[in-house]
Amino acid sequence: MFRIRPEQLEILTESGFEGQIIDHVREFFPEACADLGMERLWILVREAIKQARAHGLEEGPHICLFVDLTFIFGRDFDSQPWAEEILGDASLAVQRDVQMLRLKHAAFDRLDAMETHA
Secondary structure, rough: OOOOHHHHHHHHHHHHHHHHHHOOOHOOOOOHHHHHHHHHHHHHHHHHHHHHOOOOOHHHHHHHHHHHHHHHHHHHHHOOOOHHHHHHHHOOOOOOHHHHHHHHHHHHHHHHHHHHOO
């Protein structure tokens, strides 16, 4: 009988989560995913998840939003002033749902501004 050590289980669980995110982005960003190819897609998703966690995001929906914004605005979107202000707001660290809602609204505002200037 095989035994799975806790650290192995964590890796398996994380791989499953990454796979769910991959499925999600392939559904909502098919062209970008096709352009990247599977290997680069996995790397981008892993990096985005790591960045999200560096900002203290742990819940699946919050990480998924972060990954979505990475696909929309690029890998360094979190260092842009509009995102950095929200992600760096320590008062929101205990209110992640509020923080993510603000981030989402700021992203929509940013997209609207980009469309207006296009």
